[in-house]
Structures are given as structure tokens and as C-alpha cells.
Amino acid sequence: MRLLSTHRRALSVAAAYGALMLALAVAAPGFYAPANLRDVLVGAAPVLVAAVGMTAVILARQIDISIGSQFAICAVVAGMLARSGLAMPLAAAGAVATGGMLGALNGLLVAVFGLPAIVVTLATMVGLREALRWATEGVWVRDLPAGFQWMGLGQDAGRFAIPAVALAVWAAVAWGMRHLAAGRAVYATGSDAEVARLAGVRPRRVVFGVFVAMGALTGLAALLSAIQFIDVQTSSGVGFELRVIAAVVVGGTSIAGGRGTLVGSLLGVLLLATAGPALTFLGSQAYWDRALQGLIILAAVAADAVGAGKRRAA
Amino acid sequence: MNRLRGWAMLALVVGSAACRGGAGGGGGEQGLTVAMMPKNKGNPYFASCRTGADEAAKELNIRLLWDGPTETDPAKQNEVVDAWITRGVDVIAVSVENKEAISTVLRKARGRGIKVIAWDADAEPDARDYFVNQATPRGIAETLVSHAARLLGGKGEFAVITASLTAANQNEWLRQIRAVLAEKHPDLKLVDVRPSDDDRRRAFEETQTLLKVHPQVKVIMAIASPAVPGAAEAVKQSGRTDVRVTGLGLPNDARPYLKDGVLDSAVLWNTKDLGYLTVHAAHALAKGTLKPGVTSLAAGRLGNVKIEGDQVILGTPFTFTKENVDQFNF
Amino acid sequence: MTYERGLALCLLLEIALFSAIGWNFFTAGNAGEIVRASAEVGLLALALTPVIITGGIDLSVGSLLGLCAVVLGVTWREAGWPLPAAVAAAITAGIAGGGLNALLVARLGIPPLIVTLGTYSLFRGLAEGITAGVKNYSDFPASFLVLGQGAIGPVPSQLFVVGAGALGFWLLVHRMAAGRALRAIGFSPEGSRYAGLAVGRRLGAVYLLSGLCAAVASLLYVARLGQAKADAGTGFELMAVTAVVLGGTSIFGGRGSVGGTLLGLAALAVLQNGLRLADLPAELAGVATAALLLAALGANRVLEGRNRA
Numbered sequence: 017m018r019l020l021s022t023h024r025r026a027l028s029v030a031a032a033y034g035a036l037m038l039a040l041a042v043a044a045p046g047f048y049a050p051a052n053l054r055d056v057l058v059g060a061a062p063v064l065v066a067a068v069g070m071t072a073v074i075l076a077r078q079i080d081i082s083i084g085s086q087f088a089i090c091a092v093v094a095g096m097l098a099r100s101g102l103a104m105p106l107a108a109a110g111a112v113a114t115g116g117m118l119g120a121l122n123g124l125l126v127a128v129f130g131l132p133a134i135v136v137t138l139a140t141m142v143g144l145r146e147a148l149r150w151a152t153e154g155v156w157v158r159d160l161p162a163g164f165q166w167m168g169l170g171q172d173a174g175r176f177a178i179p180a181v182a183l184a185v186w187a188a189v190a191w192g193m194r195h196l197a198a199g200r201a202v203y204a205t206g207s208d209a210e211v212a213r214l215a216g217v218r219p220r221r222v223v224f225g226v227f228v229a230m231g232a233l234t235g236l237a238a239l240l241s242a243i244q245f246i247d248v249q250t251s252s253g254v255g256f257e258l259r260v261i262a263a264v265v266v267g268g269t270s271i272a273g274g275r276g277t278l279v280g281s282l283l284g285v286l287l288l289a290t291a292g293p294a295l296t297f298l299g300s301q302a303y304w305d306r307a308l309q310g311l312i313i314l315a316a317v318a319a320d321a322v323g324a325g326k327r328r329a330a
Numbered sequence: 331m332n333r334l335r336g337w338a339m340l341a342l343v344v345g346s347a348a349c350r351g352g353a354g355g356g357g358g359e360q361g362l363t364v365a366m367m368p369k370n371k372g373n374p375y376f377a378s379c380r381t382g383a384d385e386a387a388k389e390l391n392i393r394l395l396w397d398g399p400t401e402t403d404p405a406k407q408n409e410v411v412d413a414w415i416t417r418g419v420d421v422i423a424v425s426v427e428n429k430e431a432i433s434t435v436l437r438k439a440r441g442r443g444i445k446v447i448a449w450d451a452d453a454e455p456d457a458r459d460y461f462v463n464q465a466t467p468r469g470i471a472e473t474l475v476s477h478a479a480r481l482l483g484g485k486g487e488f489a490v491i492t493a494s495l496t497a498a499n500q501n502e503w504l505r506q507i508r509a510v511l512a513e514k515h516p517d518l519k520l521v522d523v524r525p526s527d528d529d530r531r532r533a534f535e536e537t538q539t540l541l542k543v544h545p546q547v548k549v550i551m552a553i554a555s556p557a558v559p560g561a562a563e564a565v566k567q568s569g570r571t572d573v574r575v576t577g578l579g580l581p582n583d584a585r586p587y588l589k590d591g592v593l594d595s596a597v598l599w600n601t602k603d604l605g606y607l608t609v610h611a612a613h614a615l616a617k618g619t620l621k622p623g624v625t626s627l628a629a630g631r632l633g634n635v636k637i638e639g640d641q642v643i644l645g646t647p648f649t650f651t652k653e654n655v656d657q658f659n660f
Numbered sequence: 661m662t663y664e665r666g667l668a669l670c671l672l673l674e675i676a677l678f679s680a681i682g683w684n685f686f687t688a689g690n691a692g693e694i695v696r697a698s699a700e701v702g703l704l705a706l707a708l709t710p711v712i713i714t715g716g717i718d719l720s721v722g723s724l725l726g727l728c729a730v731v732l733g734v735t736w737r738e739a740g741w742p743l744p745a746a747v748a749a750a751i752t753a754g755i756a757g758g759g760l761n762a763l764l765v766a767r768l769g770i771p772p773l774i775v776t777l778g779t780y781s782l783f784r785g786l787a788e789g790i791t792a793g794v795k796n797y798s799d800f801p802a803s804f805l806v807l808g809q810g811a812i813g814p815v816p817s818q819l820f821v822v823g824a825g826a827l828g829f830w831l832l833v834h835r836m837a838a839g840r841a842l843r844a845i846g847f848s849p850e851g852s853r854y855a856g857l858a859v860g861r862r863l864g865a866v867y868l869l870s871g872l873c874a875a876v877a878s879l880l881y882v883a884r885l886g887q888a889k890a891d892a893g894t895g896f897e898l899m900a901v902t903a904v905v906l907g908g909t910s911i912f913g914g915r916g917s918v919g920g921t922l923l924g925l926a927a928l929a930v931l932q933n934g935l936r937l938a939d940l941p942a943e944l945a946g947v948a949t950a951a952l953l954l955a956a957l958g959a960n961r962v963l964e965g966r967n968r969a
Contacts, residue, residue, distance in 0.1 A: 046542055051568070055538050079773070131957045132911045134717075134773075138898065139957075143950025149400055150943035153380075154372035158582060171567060241531065245563055246586060249530045249556060251372045262777065271771040293539045302524050303495050303793045307785025313778035314764065321768040371942065400942050403894050408885060409697045413936035416690045417683040430798035431885035434809065495793020496891045525793070 025268025025320055026280040032316065033287045036294055044297035052293070058175050058244070060289035061182035062237035064282065066260045067267075068189045069233035071281045072226045074264055077206040077273025078126060078133040080227065082141035083234045083260060086118045087253030089148055090238035095157035095248030098164045108167070111242075112235040118144065119231015123224035141257070148250065157248035165246050178240050185236070190278040202226060206273030262309075263288050266316040288312070361391045364612045365419040366605075367398040367410055369427045369451065369499075373528070375555045375580060375601060376425070378660040379450070382605030389630055390613050395419065404428040411435045415442055421612040423462075425450035428498055433457035445615045449608040451499045459615055460640050462608045464599040465647040467499075470578070471506030473647045475515060477576040477595050478549045485517035487547045489540050491561050491577075493554035494527045500553050521547055526557040533560025541568050552577030558596060562587035581650045581658040588652045596650040602660055604644055607632060611642050663908045663963050667923045667956070674927060678934030685937050688814040696808075696884065698929035699818035700725065700877040700893070702922075704900035705907075706822075706829045707873035709921045710866045712904055713833065715846040715913025716765060716772035718867060721874045721900060723783035724757040725893030728878035730787040733797030733888030743804055751875045757783055758871015762864035772867075780897070787890040797888040808883025818880055825873065830918040842866065846913025902949065903928055906956050927952065 040047040047053075066083055073080050090111045097107035118140070125136045166174025193199035201222050204212035209219040242248050267284025269276025291312055295305060366383055368376035380396055387394035395414070399406035407427055412435055414422055422439055426432050426448055433454040436446050440457070449462040465473075478488050490507070492500045504523065511518055521544050526533035537550055537560065550573065552561040558579030565573050566587070575587070579596040587593035610629040614620035620627055620642075626634045627642060636643050650658065679686040704721045711718050731753040736746035757779065764775040810817040833839040841862050844852045853859050877896075882888045907924030909916030928949060935945045 044543075046545075049542060052539075052542050055535075059535055059538075125954065125957075129958060130961060131954070135901075135905050135911050135953065135957055138901065138905075139950040139953040142898070143947050146400060146943040146946025146950070149372050150941065150947070153377045155374050155377050156583070175567075245530065245534075245559070247559070247583075252529065252531060254527070254529065258777065258781075265774050265777075271773050292535075296524075296536075296539045297543050301789075301792070302522075303791075304785065304789045306781050307789050310778050310780070310782030310785050314775070314782065317770050317774050317778065318764060318768060321764075321770045395939055397936065397939075397942055400946065401895060404887075404889065404891055405697075405700075405881065405885060406942075409932075410936060410942075412693050412697065413933060416685075416687070416693055417937050417939075428796070428885070428887060428889070430796060430887040434884075434886040494891075495788055496889060498796075501794050 026283055029283045040294055047297045056289055057179040060285055061179045062241040063259055064182045064285045065185055065233050065237040067263050067281045067285050068186050069230035070260050070264045071269050071278055072202050073230050074269050075206045075276055076202050076226045080137045080230050081257045082137040084253040084256035085141050085144035086115055086234045087238045087256050090115045090235040091242040091248050091252050092250050094239050094242050098160050104163050104167050108239050111239045112232050115235020116228050116232035119228040123227030127220045127224035152250040167243050262313050362420040362616050363393045364421045365395040365414045366423045369425045371398050371400050378601040379605035382602035383609045386606045386609035404431050407432055408435045415439050420616045421445040423447040423449050423608050423612050426453045429453055447612055460642055462611050462642045464604050464644040467502045467506045470647050471503055471510050473597050475510045479515050481549050481574050487519045487521045488549035489521045489547050490523045491526050491533050491552040491557040492523055495525045526554055528556050530556040530560040533557035534564045537561040537564035548573050550575045555579045559583045562593045566592045581655045584650055585655050588655050597647050599648055607644055663960050664920050671927050674930045682934050682937035692814045692816045694929050694933050695819050696816040699822050700881045701896050701899045702822045702925050703825050703873045703877040704896055705903040705921050705925050706825050707870040708900050708904050709916055709918055710833055710842050711870055712909050713842050713846045713916040718870045719776040719897050720779035720783055722893040722896035723780050724874035725878045726787040726890055727783040728754045728875040729882050729888040729892040730790050730890055737797045754871045754875025758868040762867035766860045766864035791890045798886055805883050808880050833918050843914055
């Protein structure tokens with residue numbers, strides 16, 4: 017029974033997801049072609065990786081709206097390192113490290129200087145993106161070595177590896193959140209930082225840590241996205257933070273901190289990743305996409321609130 | 331202490347204002363000041379236009395101001411033009427994102443004696459002195475449709491990947507494409523139009539979905555420059571050798587896919603020359619050599635450029651193919 | 661040295677700097693242009709001030725502006741309504757949008773960040789859907805355009821609207837009991853409830869007000885640009901939030917001032933305008949805004965610490 021209540025939101029998202037899949041099976045079975053499912057998963061992989069990080073951030077009662085700009089910078093770094101002749105694994109590590117450093121900047125401002133996360137990341141979001149634009153003038157990073165696309169693994173292996181890596185990261189962090197002290201520390205900090213401190217957790221370290229982790233995971237997400245192509249667009253990742261936060265919130269993580277699961281986030285990512293192509297399969301016109309996505313987010317959170325209210329009244 | 335600081339500040343402000351107040355106006359030094367604005371600054375298309383503009387500015391000893399919105403916010407273009415009016419420049423040259431909105435402020439500029447040129451995308455005719463046109467929307471549409479028709483053998487279905495749904499240029503081209511289809515190619519069908527929001531990844535994903543939702547579509551027409559490599563990569567990864575891509579794109583973006591064969595053709599014009607010509611036209615306009623009735627303009631290394639009415643024509647759309655793409659680098 | 665005095669000083673420094681390096685910065689005409697360009701964001705920032713004071717946020721204001729603009733265009737052009745009726749329709753749309761936010765936040769108790777993230781997409785999406793992204797309504801009569809393009813001498817017409825709004829919000833936040841109630845709610849919603857405040861109703865009211873301001877801002881926007889299109893107001897919510905936070909209002913709620921918001925707005929608008937007139941690129945404005953915001957946060961923190969000690 018406790019399992020049921022902890023995963024209450026996850027269950028309702030799963031139900032909504034099931035309903036969508038059913039509608040597709042009836043009205044547009046073409047969606048289930050293996051090639052399509054694979055493409056949806058490959059496309060969702062970067063979002064999943066970032067959602068893992070964002071779950072931890074929101075659990076710790078913080079938020080990070082700068083990940084779109086971090087994404088763009090890390091992708092450009094990966095491209096430039098590859099172009100300069102560095103071996104791909106090192107270029108990849110460079111991208112992840114860059115993400116970590118950008119995350120550390122946020123972490124420093126929030127954890128050490130005590131500034132509010134939403135405003136700090138608003139500032140870094142704007143500042144980083146404009147700085148990148150200024151430096152690159154929108155020119156893509158081209159003439160990359162052949163080993164850049166798919167990290168040299170080739171298309172089939174690459175399209176398998178990308179979702180596999182994302183799932184592996186998800187599984188590792190999901191396990192860690194439950195079984196490692198660090199994971200519990202995140203939940204504790206998000207529930208009540210003062211109590212956590214008295215219990216021996218170092219909230220400031222936890223907060224710093226989640227921002228660094230968020231940055232590093234964003235770097236990984238940027239890498240997974242960039243290696244699907246042969247060059248790097250310098251203005252990528254616009255609106256990325258919205259997609260990731262929406263997925264995490266729809267998946268049941270509470271914005272007030274302390275409550276939420278990675279299972280929910282996975283389902284949230286899958287639901288939102290499927291919704292886009294599903295609408296196209298169901299014949300919806302492109303110009304209703306954004307409205308429908310907004311409705312999905314609102315429906316998910318409203319249903320939960322109504323359900324919680326009913327339970328409270330009962 | 332605070333009050334003292336306050337007065338000191340005020341004195342500084344007034345003093346500096348007094349010193350600077352008179353030094354307004356356009357090219358106070360020798361040479362003209364030309365203010366040039368792309369639709370938005372984060373776009374490689376406009377970055378290449380700028381190299382041409384810089385080249386011409388250096389040749390003609392013009393002070394070139396290059397600025398514009400970094401996002402596609404329609405209000406921002408107006409604000410930049412307003413700032414230039416306040417600043418005082420000799421010529422304003424704008425690649426128009428929103429025809430109706432920008433015309434309001436361009437008319438104001440003309441009213442203040444500033445010369446106005448539209449380039450790349452036109453404003454309303456009474457809001458600018460000249461329009462530097464690389465190709466008419468109709469000409470672009472006809473070229474694109476002719477490629478699609480050729481690839482489909484005159485009959486079949488194709489889909490379009492556009493920029494954002496609100497992009498004015500693309501919407502104008504779509505209008506013309508539909509007109510050309512109705513008039514000349516009744517057997518060609520445009521099945522769907524999906525947005526890419528100028529994001530290569532989005533174009534990629536939309537194309538992937540399109541190929542599956544409409545398996546009978548054999549041509550993808552990408553009419554935004556980041557959409558060309560995005561759509562081409564999607565077709566390539568899908569393994570659908572029966573589908574080809576065409577569209578509007580930069581040769582550097584198009585090259586690997588042209589060589590592959592996935593991309594059949596990329597239509598564009600020489601963006602560097604467009605920027606170059608615009609600055610030359612601005613110069614001639616300010617000096618008075620470009621005025622109503624003139625039918626040709628001497629534009630530096632471009633030679634004599636044709637003028638039709640109030641349009642300075644760069645030329646017709648150019649098609650990049652596997653054979654000729656290596657001659658270009660932009 | 662209070663935060664607001666520091667901000668005012670910063671503003672003066674900016675003015676001094678740009679008077680020196682900017683062409684024709686320190687002129688009446690330019691001052692008018694600054695007001696004109698920042699009027700819509702200003703209204704949104706004013707509306708966001710009480711929202712943020714209650715500890716909430718409204719990220720949907722820019723999108724709602726776009727939706728109201730589209731409603732104006734559609735009812736006037738497509739449905740053929742007389743312009744005053746179309747204006748009323750736009751205002752109704754704004755109140756309805758604000759009402760949706762109010763319902764979800766105040767009634768269902770969903771955190772405002774998430775609600776307004778959802779309505780941010782929903783409102784913009786409705787605007788895009790209604791116009792298929794393509795439609796653009798223009799050719800408004802001159803009597804309407806004067807709202808955004810008219811002036812009395814060097815004073816732009818927007819100043820009257822924004823001025824009225826500023827006065828109204830100042831009264832609400834600083835002179836009425838309602839304002840105290842908002843601060844109490846921001847400080848502790850539960851405590852306020854126990855103290856007998858109608859928390860739900862007050863919260864709902866600020867979001868409704870926010871929607872109304874988005875509608876009025878949409879009128880100014882359409883009149884200024886002369887067109888009504890689905891992408892109206894893109895990015896305005898971030899600018900508005902930045903202005904409010906810059907003005908010293910705490911994002912956590914419980915504390916804030918309308919005067920501060922106006923100063924913050926001025927600081928941002930002057931920064932953008934001045935950099936342009938100094939022939940500096942637009943990207944620099946973005947980086948400078950970010951730096952200014954962080955500096956303001958830091959200064960606020962330091963002053964807080966000093967005042968407490």
C-alpha cells in the first residue's frame with residue numbers, strides 16, 4: 017500500500033501514457049513500427065539524462081532554468097575539442113566537465129552565497145547564452161572528424177548506445193538515490209534543510225553537489241544529442257529547460273522539494289517525448305502542438321491536486 | 331555622506347550630458363554611418379551576409395553598425411531602429427522580420443531624413459527607399475517547386491519543413507509555393523508543413539516523424555537553412571533511399587549531404603554578395619547617385635547591377651548541386 | 661544605504677555612463693523612446709510585483725499578452741466586431757487567462773511555478789493555433805495606434821497608462837490593507853490562514869490582476885508595432901521578473917516594493933537603450949543584464965546581513 021501511495025503520481029502518469037498508447041494503437045498503429053519507437057527513444061535520451069539531474073535539483077528544493085544555455089555551450093565544446101584533434105572519449109569528457117563547471121558556477125552562487133536559485137539560474141541562462149552567441153555569431157562548428165558522429169561506433173550501434181547510456185545513468189542514479197546516504201541527503205535537504213543540518217547532513221554541500229551534477233548531466237545530454245549529427249549547431253538547446261522541468265514535474269516530483277521519484281521522471285520523459293510524434297501520427301496540425309503540450313502539463317498537475325484534495329476530504 | 335555622493339553624481343551626469351549633448355548626429359567624422367540589421371544575429375546565414383557587408387564598408391570607408399535582435403522577438407527590431415534614429419545615422423538597412431511592424435518605425439526614420447533600405451526581406455514599399463532583392467518570393471517558390479517536380483517526376487507528394495510557424499519570409503514563400511502548385515503542377519501535392527523553429531534537431535525529428543506518418547512522401551523541402559542539414563540527416567538515417575531532400579540552404583551546410591546524394595539541391599544566392607551589394611546601395615543612396623529613374627548601379631566588384639523600379643536585383647536564385655558546391659565557401 | 665538607494669545610484673551611474681559614450685542619449689526624445697519601449701514590460705512587472713510578494717510567480721504573462729493580441733486581431737478583423745468591442749474581448753481574454761492561473765493556484769493549490777509554466781505553453785499555443793501561426797492583423801485605425809505611437813510633446817502616450825498602473829499598484833501594495841495581506845501571505849500562507857485572512861481569494865485576485873495587465877499591455881504592444889500576431893510578447897516574462905527582482909522584491913515573498921520595481925525596470929531599460937546608442941552589440945546587453953542581476957542579488961544579501969547584525 018505504501019508503494020502505491022509513494023508512486024501515486026507515477027501511476028497516474030503511467031495511466032495517461034497507457035491511454036495515449038492505446039489511442040495510437042487504434043488510430044495510428046504505424047507509431048509502433050520498431051524504427052519509430054527507436055527514434056523516439058533516441059530523441060528522448062538527452063532529455064532523460066537531464067531529467068535525472070533536474071529531479072535531484074528539484075528534490076533539493078532548488079531549480080535550474082539555465083540548462084538550455086549549458087547544453088548549447090557543452091555541445092559547442094564537444095565539437096571544438098573534436099575538431100582540434102582530440103580523441104572522442106576525451107572530447108566527450110571535456111563536454112561533461114564543462115557542464116560540471118557551469119553547474120558549479122550556479123552551485124557557488126546558490127549554496128555559498130545563498131542567492132535564490134531561480135534568479136541565479138535566470139541570470140546564468142541569459143548571460144551564458146548571450147556570451148555564446150557573441151563568441152560564435154551563430155556560426156556552426158563544422159568540419160568535424162568522421163569519428164564524431166556516433167562516437168565512431170556507426171549508426172546502428174550508436175542508436176542503440178545512446179538510449180542505453182541514458183537508461184544506465186537513470187538506473188544508477190535511481191539506485192543511488194534510494195540506497196546511498198548521498199541520495200537520502202538530497203531528500204532530507206529538500207524536505208527541511210534545517211532539520212537535515214541538525215541530523216548531520218550538510219545542506220550547502222548537497223545543494224552545491226546537485227547543481228554540479230545537473231551541469232555534468234546536461235553536458236552528457238548535450239554530447240548524446242550532438243553525436244547524432246556531423247556538425248554542431250551553436251544555438252541548440254533553446255527551450256530545453258522547459259521540456260526537462262515539465263517532464264520532471266509531470267512525473268510527480270514536487271516543486272516544494274522532498275517528494276518525488278526517478279521512476280516518475282522516467283515516465284514523465286516518455287510521456288512528453290511520445291506526445292509530440294503521437295500528435296503528428298494522430299493527424300494534429302503543427303500549430304496546435306504547443307497548446308496541447310501546455311494542456312498535458314496542466315492536466316497532469318491538476319489531476320494530482322484534485323486527487324489529493326479528495327483524499328484529504330475523505 | 332550619502333547626500334554629498336548624490337550631488338556629486340548629479341553634477342557628473344549634468345556635466346557629461348552638457349559635454350556630449352552637442353556631439354550627436356551621424357558620421358561626425360568623415361565617411362557615412364550605415365546601420366545594418368539582420369533578422370536575428372544567431373544565424374549563420376546572416377553571419378555570411380555580414381562578411382560581405384564588412385568588405386564593402388572597408389572599401390567605401392563607411393562606418394558600419396551591425397546589430398539586431400538575438401532572439402526572434404518582433405518588437406526588438408523596432409527598438410533597434412528607434413535607437414538608430416535617436417543616435418542619428420545616414421542610412422538604415424533592415425532585413426525585415428515583420429513587415430507591418432517594422433514599416434511603422436521605418437516611416438518615422440524616413441520622416442527624420444534618414445535613408446532606408448530593406449534587404450533580404452522587404453518592408454512595405456512606402457516605408458523604404460529601395461529594396462535590395464536577391465530574388466523575388468515568386469522566383470524562389472518557382473525554383474523550389476521545379477526541383478520537387480523534377481524529383482517526383484511531375485506527380486507525387488512532398489512535405490515542407492519551415493522555420494517557425496510565424497516566420498514572415500517563409501510564410502510568404504509558402505503562399506507562393508501553393509500558388510505555383512495550383513497554377514502549374516496540379517499533380518503535385520503538399521502534404522504537410524512542420525516547423526523547425528530554426529533548430530536543426532527539431533527539423534531532424536519532424537522529418538523522421540513525417541517519413542513514418544506519410545510514407546508516400548518522396549520529397550522533403552526544407553525552407554529554412556538549419557532545416558536542410560536536419561532533414562537530410564533524418565532521411566539519411568532512416569535508410570529511405572527513395573526519399574530526396576531539397577530546399578533553401580547554405581552551401582557549407584549542404585555540401586556533405588549533396589555529396590552523399592541525400593540532398594539533391596540547395597537553393598540560395600550568394601549571401602556575401604547580398605551584404606556587399608546592400609552596403610554599396612546604401613552608400614549610393616546617401617550620396618544621391620541612387621535615385622528614382624536610375625536603372626543600374628555600379629557596385630564595386632559586382633559590376634553594374636540592375637535596378638527595376640525601387641528594387642535592386644542581385645540576381646536569380648542559384649541552385650547548389652553536387653557538382654558546383656565546392657566552388658563556394660559560405 | 662538601503663538597497664533602493666543603491667539601485668537609484670546605479671541608475672544614475674548608468675545614465676552618466678551612457679550620456680558620455682552614447683550618441684544623443686541624454687535627450688528628451690530618447691527618454692521618451694525608453695519609456696515607449698519599456699511600457700509593456702513595465703505593466704507586466706508592476707503586475708508581477710504583488711504576485712511575487714505573495715511568494716508566487718507568473719511566467720505566463722508574455723504568452724497571455726500574445727493571446728490577447730491575437731484575440732484583438734481576430735475579433736476585429738475576422739469577426740468584424742467594432743474596435744471597442746474587440747478591445748473588450750482582448751481584456752476579457754486576459755482576465756480569463758489570469759482566472760485560469762488563479763483557479764489552479766488559489767483553488768487547487770498547485771505551485772505557481774508549475775501552473776504558469778503550463779499556461780506559458782498553453783496561452784502561446786492557443787495564439788498560434790488560432791492564427792495557424794501565420795495570420796498577422798494590421799492596418800489598425802490611427803485612433804487606436806495613437807495609444808502606442810502618439811505623444812504630447814516629448815511625452816509618449818504610454819506614460820499615462822503606465823503611470824496610472826504604477827499609481828494603482830503602489831496604492832494596492834503600500835497603502836491598502838490588501839497589500840499588507842499579500843505580504844503576510846508571502847511570509848507565511850499557513851499563518852495567514854490562521855490569522856483569518858482569505859488567502860485563496862487574495863491569491864486569486866493577484867493572478868486575475870496579472871491577466872488584466874497582460875491584456876492592457878497587449879493593447880499597447882499592438883498599437884506600438886501596428887500589428888497583432890501570435891508571437892507578441894515573446895520573452896517579456898523574463899524581462900519583467902528580472903525588473904521585479906532587480907528592484908529588491910524577494911523571490912521568496914513577503915517583501916517588496918513597487919518603487920523598487922520601477923527603478924529596476926528603469927535600470928534595465930536604460931542599460932539596453934544606452935548600449936545600443938553606444939554602438940555596442942545586443943549580446944552585451946544580455947550579459948550585462950545577467951551581471952547586473954547577480955550583483956543586485958549579492959548586494960541585497962549583504963545589506964540584509966548588515967541590517968540584521
